[in-house]
Amino acid sequence: MKLLILNGPNLNLLGIREPEIYGNKTYSDLCKLIEAHAADICVEAEIRQTNHEGLLVDWIQGARGCFDGIVLNPAAYTHTSVALLDAVLAAQVPTVEVHISDLKQREPFRRISYVREACLATVAGKGLTGYLEAMDLLKQILNR
Ligand code: CA2
Numbered sequence: 001m002k003l004l005i006l007n008g009p010n011l012n013l014l015g016i017r018e019p020e021i022y023g024n025k026t027y028s029d030l031c032k033l034i035e036a037h038a039a040d041i042c043v044e045a046e047i048r049q050t051n052h053e054g055l056l057v058d059w060i061q062g063a064r065g066c067f068d069g070i071v072l073n074p075a076a077y078t079h080t081s082v083a084l085l086d087a088v089l090a091a092q093v094p095t096v097e098v099h100i101s102d103l104k105q106r107e108p109f110r111r112i113s114y115v116r117e118a119c120l121a122t123v124a125g126k127g128l129t130g131y132l133e134a135m136d137l138l139k140q141i142l143n144r
Contacts, residue, residue, distance in 0.1 A: 002067045002069075006049075008078075010075055011030075015027070030131065034131055034132070037131075037135060041136065043135065043139055053081055057084065061090065063091055071096055072088070072095050072115065074115055078103075088115055097124075099125070120137070121134075
């Protein structure tokens with residue numbers, strides 16, 4: 001089983017600011033956690049990050065036929081991007097949305113997620129562990 005883990009803008013800066021919201025682990029720590037968990041649950045995980053919306057669209061489209069599932073943290077594009085919603089709908093690859101922080105406890109504009117309606121589930125507010133939960137969820141769903 002192959003999972004594509006996609007991260008949007010600024011997530012490469014994890015650990016360098018706002019530790020009260022995002023914790024103090026770095027992006028490299030996140031990648032290591034994901035890789036270790038992938039090995040534990042016997043799935044392949046490819047992890048990517050970009051600051052560019054169009055590249056996320058390209059990666060989501062390209063996942064069709066290459067990956068069994070997508071774990072998607074679109075970061076700020078969550079709250080703005082119909083293009084990402086359309087890409088997830090078009091790709092038809094089972095996708096779980098992840099957010100490190102609890103969007104419901106933050107500014108009102110963060111409560112809107114365009115991609116949510118195309119995703120099987122949303123995991124938010126669980127820190128980096130949320131990515132691992134999303135991987136477990138996809139594995140469960142794909143094994144059904
Ligand atoms: O909680 C999440 O995972 C978010 O997707 C993170 C985005 C934010 O725009 C969303 O509303 C919620 C922000 C990613 C930037 O992350 C940084 C964290 C620490 C330091 C610098 C950037």
